[in-house]
Amino acid sequence: MALRKVLGTETEFGITVLNQAGFNPVVASSAVVNAYAGNRSRIRWSFDEESPGRDLRGRGAVDSPTIDSDTALVNTVLTNGARFYVDHAHPEYSSPECTDPRSAALYDKAGEWVLVEAMATAQELLGPNERMVIHKNNTDGKGNSYGFHENYLIARSIPFDAIVTQLTAFFVTRQIFTGSGKVGSENGRPPVDYQITQRADFFEEEVGLETTLKRPIINTRDEPHADPARYRRLHVIIGDANRSEIQTFLKLGTTALVLDAIEDGALNDAIELADPVNDVWSVSHDPTLRYSMETVGHGRLTALEIQAEYLQVVREYARARGVDPIWVEVLDEWETILIDLERDPLSTADRLDWTAKLRVLEAYRTRDGLSWDHPKLRLLDLQYHDIDPRRGLYQRLVDRGAMRRLFNDEEIESAVAEPPEDTRAYFRGICVRRYPDELVAANWDSLVFDIGEETLKRVPMMEPLRGTRSLVATMLDASPTAATMIRALGGNDG
Amino acid sequence: MAEQERTQRSSDRTGAKTDHDEIETAGSAEEIGERIDDLLDEIDTVLEENAEEFVKNYVQKGGQ
Numbered sequence: 001m002a003l004r005k006v007l008g009t010e011t012e013f014g015i016t017v018l019n020q021a022g023f024n025p026v027v028a029s030s031a032v033v034n035a036y037a038g039n040r041s042r043i044r045w046s047f048d049e050e051s052p053g054r055d056l057r058g059r060g061a062v063d064s065p066t067i068d069s070d071t072a073l074v075n076t077v078l079t080n081g082a083r084f085y086v087d088h089a090h091p092e093y094s095s096p097e098c099t100d101p102r103s104a105a106l107y108d109k110a111g112e113w114v115l116v117e118a119m120a121t122a123q124e125l126l127g128p129n130e131r132m133v134i135h136k137n138n139t140d141g142k143g144n145s146y147g148f149h150e151n152y153l154i155a156r157s158i159p160f161d162a163i164v165t166q167l168t169a170f171f172v173t174r175q176i177f178t179g180s181g182k183v184g185s186e187n188g189r190p191p192v193d194y195q196i197t198q199r200a201d202f203f204e205e206e207v208g209l210e211t212t213l214k215r216p217i218i219n220t221r222d223e224p225h226a227d228p229a230r231y232r233r234l235h236v237i238i239g240d241a242n243r244s245e246i247q248t249f250l251k252l253g254t255t256a257l258v259l260d261a262i263e264d265g266a267l268n269d270a271i272e273l274a275d276p277v278n279d280v281w282s283v284s285h286d287p288t289l290r291y292s293m294e295t296v297g298h299g300r301l302t303a304l305e306i307q308a309e310y311l312q313v314v315r316e317y318a319r320a321r322g323v324d325p326i327w328v329e330v331l332d333e334w335e336t337i338l339i340d341l342e343r344d345p346l347s348t349a350d351r352l353d354w355t356a357k358l359r360v361l362e363a364y365r366t367r368d369g370l371s372w373d374h375p376k377l378r379l380l381d382l383q384y385h386d387i388d389p390r391r392g393l394y395q396r397l398v399d400r401g402a403m404r405r406l407f408n409d410e411e412i413e414s415a416v417a418e419p420p421e422d423t424r425a426y427f428r429g430i431c432v433r434r435y436p437d438e439l440v441a442a443n444w445d446s447l448v449f450d451i452g453e454e455t456l457k458r459v460p461m462m463e464p465l466r467g468t469r470s471l472v473a474t475m476l477d478a479s480p481t482a483a484t485m486i487r488a489l490g491g492n493d494g
Numbered sequence: 495m496a497e498q499e500r501t502q503r504s505s506d507r508t509g510a511k512t513d514h515d516e517i518e519t520a521g522s523a524e525e526i527g528e529r530i531d532d533l534l535d536e537i538d539t540v541l542e543e544n545a546e547e548f549v550k551n552y553v554q555k556g557g558q
Contacts, residue, residue, distance in 0.1 A: 014554045025556070089556030138557075141549070146557020211558040237558065360537070363530045379545040380537070382552060391540045400533060 001321070002263035003231075005256045006097050006153035006423060006464045009108045009248070011241050012090040012146040013115055013387070014135035017126065025089035028132065030074045031125060032091045033084055036118035037076040043432065045075040045085065046441040046448055054222040055209050057160050077442045079417055079433040080107065081425030084114060090146050091115065091134070096425030097444075097464050100326045101253030103420055106407055108248050110415035112136060115387050136241050137385035138198035141378060143186045145202045147211065148241035152234045152256055153226065153464060158263055163234070164207055164218050166262045166270040169295075170255070170310055171217055171238050172279045173303035175200060176289060177337050178251045180240040181354030183361070183372065183381040185285065192285045193372040194361065196354050198240045200284030206276055211237055217276055225444035227462045234259065238280075243385065243394035245406040246351045250337060253330030257314050257323075266317035271306055272296040287358065289341060304342050311335060350404050356397055357384045427467030430476050431485075438482035451483040459489065 015032070017023045075085040081096030093111035098104040115134055123132050139145045154163075179197035187201040195201075208216035221235040222228075236255065242248045261267045273279055274294035282291050283303050292300040301309075315331050340347045349355040361377055364370060370377055386392035397403045419429025424445075431439055431447055440456065441448040449457045461467050479485035542548045 012557050014552075016552060016554075018548075025554070087558070089554070140552050140554040142553060144554050144557060146554055149558070359530075360533070363534055367531070367534055375545040375549045376541075378549045379542055382549070383541060391542075393537060393540075396533070396536060396540065400529075400536075402533070 002260035003153060003155050004099060004465065005260065006099060007101070007104050007252055007256055008095040008097050008151050009104060009111075009252070010092060010094040010147070010149040010151070011108070011111055011136060012087055012092045012148070014137050014140065014146065014385070015089075015091060016133050018131045018133060019129045020127070026086065028122075029086040029089060029091045031122045032115070032118045032132075032134070033074050033076060033086055035121035035125070036084060036114060038121065043075065043077045043439055044441040045077075045083070046443045046446065052221055052223055053209070055220045057207075057220050057222075077428065077432050077439075078114065079419070079429050080110060080415060081419035081423075081429035081432075082107065082111065082114070083442075083444075084111075084118075091118070096419055096429065097423040098420050098425075099422050099465075100324070101249050101256060101330060102326055102406065104252050105245055105248040106411060106415045107420065109245055109407060109412050112243075112387050113412055113416050116389065119387070133391075134387050135382060135385040136243060136387055137180065137382065138241055139182065139186065139202075141182075141184065141186065141382070145186075145199060145215075147237055148199075148239055149211075150236040150239055150252060150255065152236070152259055153224070154232050154234050154259055155263055156224075156228070156230055156232050158232070160220075160232075162262060162268075163259075165272055166267045167258065168206065168217055168276050169271045169273050169306055170258050171236075172273060172276050172283060172293070173306040173310075174251070174254060175280070175283050176303045176307065176341055177247065177334075177348075177352060178239050178242070179284065179352070179354040180242055180385070181357040181381070183377050185281075189281050190285070194287055194358060195281075195284045196287055197284045199238060200281045203238060203280045204277060217280060226464050231464075240353075241385075242353050243392075244351060244353050244356070244403060246333065246404050247353060249406055250330070250333055250351075253327070254310075254314075254334050257318065257327060257330060258310060260321075261314050261317045264317065264321070267310075267313060270313075271298055271301070271309060287345060287354070289345060304338060307334075307338055311338065350402060353384070353394070356394070356403060357381065360384070360393060360397075421469035422465075424461040424464050424467030426469045427461060427472050427476075430472075431482070434476065434479075435482040435485070449482045449486060451481070451486060457482075457486050459486065 015025055015028050017028050077083055083094040085092055095107040119132050119134050138148055175197050182195050182198045185192045185201055189201045202215050203217055204214045205216040207218045209220050217238055219235045219237045224231040224233040239251055279293040289304055292302045295301055311334055345355050346359055349359045361380055384393040389395045419425045438449045438451055440450045445461050447459045451457055475488050479488055
């Protein structure tokens with residue numbers, strides 16, 4: 001039986017300051033994170049368990065990137081269990097661990113709200129004509145891409161080859177409902193007016209460890225942030241950052257279900273592609289969805305046909321196994337989106353960023369007689385992703401009722417402050433709120449406290465499904481200080 | 495109308511607010527056209543002023 005999924009998202013935001021001479025993205029990103037940290041506790045990130053150079057294929061560690069001590073210090077852990085920090089030249093929000101796609105999509109959206117508040121505070125420090133602009137997107141349109149990553153906890157026992165052979169065609173074809181849309185092409189790909197995704201042009205390998213160059217469809221970073229004997233944490237780098245709530249839900253939910261099916265052997269006969277790297281950008285470059293790709297033994301199939309095949313297998317698998325209602329919702333939304341995309345891609349403009357954006361761009365082109373290379377269309381493309389609720393085109397569409405939502409504002413506001421209750425993010429988030437002075441460092445799988453004794457006290461959290469509300473709330477409620485909490489834990493894993 | 499019903503049902507399932515759902519799926523082609531025109535007018539008021547310069551200066555290095 002497949003592991004209960006633990007999943008989350010990591011978003012690098014685009015950042016710029018208008019009218020600022022000598023704009024430096026690292027300085028601006030630091031200002032944003034520090035502005036948000038403000039009166040909240042500034043918690044250092046502990047790199048004890050970090051190993052981005054370790055390879056899932058088991059080929060041993062390669063050299064880990066050196067940690068830049070200046071940016072490593074610009075870090076905060078939020079009361080909702082998320083990490084908010086500067087990653088190289090971008091502010092990055094890494095969501096707390098969740099156990100279902102609705103919750104993970106909610107905490108992803110909460111990250112946008114964190115950025116909006118942080119940006120507003122950082123803006124106060126800028127000069128009179130300077131204005132900060134932050135985008136939840138993945139490219140500057142000039143060949144520089146920055147990531148949106150998904151992570152899924154899976155069993156260490158699954159052979160990695162099975163993941164590669166059964167997941168690759170899914171990743172190549174899910175783009176039709178995971179894309180955020182982009183004007184033009186980059187990175188030496190053939191010219192195109194408009195394409196489905198922001199990221200496709202940047203994928204150059206089938207499998208690999210890299211995340212900043214020669215990006216692979218399947219990333220092998222082996223950093224489970226949990227017991228490495230039991231778990232892998234699949235680090236997915238091929239998705240776009242989405243503004244649409246329903247789209248994030250679909251992207252995470254369908255991928256988690258496909259991983260469940262792989263874990264339980266239901267996808268052993270999955271379709272394989274003859275040339276997946278070529279197909280990544282070819283699928284993305286055809287918003288009519290007619291492109292067909294060569295498979296191994298099944299002739300040429302379109303992305304819609306391959307997705308329909310995955311859906312059918314996964315639906316049967318879920319029916320036989322029995323799944324919670326939230327996963328049935330995923331299956332229903334998945335089926336509906338495929339039917340609607342086949343009928344008319346623009347009929348999904350109430351749910352998908354790439355079709356919502358395309359509809360606006362086409363309307364502008366018609367009204368103003370613009371060719372696809374007009375700077376105004378590139379600007380509209382960028383501004384769709386602007387997180388400022390007044391300026392961002394996504395938010396304008398939502399406010400007009402043109403896009404479906406999954407969440408209301410109260411839910412999002414609550415997710416900004418409160419951690420998920422069913423993972424170790426609960427323990428982390430509550431400790432951040434309750435013991436801000438004693439909590440001196442944190443990472444995904446441990447917290448470090450200074451309780452005034454000779455040595456610091458490290459509380460390991462190697463099991464992502466422990467540290468939950470039901471397991472630790474009573475103990476935390478009875479512990480007015482970190483010292484009493486650590487005594488109550490008795491040195492055991494929370 | 496089938497589309498509208500499906501959208502409505504999906505929203506009920508996922509517990510979302512449903513009050514927005516009808517807006518884009520109901521109405522005649524003329525009404526939809528008017529709404530798009532209206533939307534473009536609204537976007538015109540928030541769009542960054544100098545498109546060419548904004549796009550040219552937008553450079554984002556150092557990402558994964």
